[in-house]
Amino acid sequence: MDRKNQTPQGQIAQVVVEFLEVAISCIVFLKGFYPPRAFERRRYMNVVVQKALHPELTSYIHSVTFGLLPFIQKGLVERVVVIFYDKGHVPTEKFVFKLAVNQSYRSKLEEANLEFALRAFLIKLTVAEPVTRPLPPDGSWEVTAYFRSLPGDGDREAQLWIPTDAELWMQPPQITPIKSVSCDPLTMQLYLEHPSVTEPKEPPA
Numbered sequence: 001m002d003r004k005n006q007t008p009q010g011q012i013a014q015v016v017v018e019f020l021e022v023a024i025s026c027i028v029f030l031k032g033f034y035p036p037r038a039f040e041r042r043r044y045m046n047v048v049v050q051k052a053l054h055p056e057l058t059s060y061i062h063s064v065t066f067g068l069l070p071f072i073q074k075g076l077v078e079r080v081v082v083i084f085y086d087k088g089h090v091p092t093e094k095f096v097f098k099l100a101v102n103q104s105y106r107s108k109l110e111e112a113n114l115e116f117a118l119r120a121f122l123i124k125l126t127v128a129e130p131v132t133r134p135l136p137p138d139g140s141w142e143v144t145a146y147f148r149s150l151p152g153d154g155d156r157e158a159q160l161w162i163p164t165d166a167e168l169w170m171q172p173p174q175i176t177p178i179k180s181v182s183c184d185p186l187t188m189q190l191y192l193e194h195p196s197v198t199e200p201k202e203p204p205a
């Protein structure tokens, strides 16, 4: 892709969605949601990562991340969250990428610095398994994006995004920071959210 004629925000959005596609695949691998043979080892930004092989899985991760491109570029996306649910569709764990793209930044994008920063997330993710929770049986997962403000009505691409019906937690979650970087014009944090210990438990079904 030719990135030469783009604004720094356009360039950064392109790099960020590519990064998110790889990172989400790594998270799903890390959680052991699918058998390891559903993935293959690849190198990305000089880190060994796990790329999903199954066509439906690959296509889901690709479409959800690349679908966010125009909104990340405009600074509308606040969080991209990979949510794991138990069989009652109650979230048990969330991997939260909180991001901001500085809209006033006009200088040339230092892509090498940005890749260096994003690479640090992938390295942290490959060793994050000990801080994650075991997967509940018969659970599910999905990617959800939270917008800072709603895109205008005229935005046809935005209409593909539907409000989510995921169950909410009653108590503020426990937060485990994984990594944060600030590399102008991008700031990004990755953290885990788990239900608070005081969160009311569902009666066993």
Ligand SMILES: *[C@@H]1O[C@H](CO)[C@@H](O)[C@H](O)[C@H]1NC(C)=O
Pocket (backbone or CB within 6 Å): 102, 103, 104, 105, 106, 107, 184
């Ligand atoms: C956004 O970019 C402008 C121009 O480069 C800079 O002056 C400003 O401090 C940046 N804002 C943040 C929050 O980083």
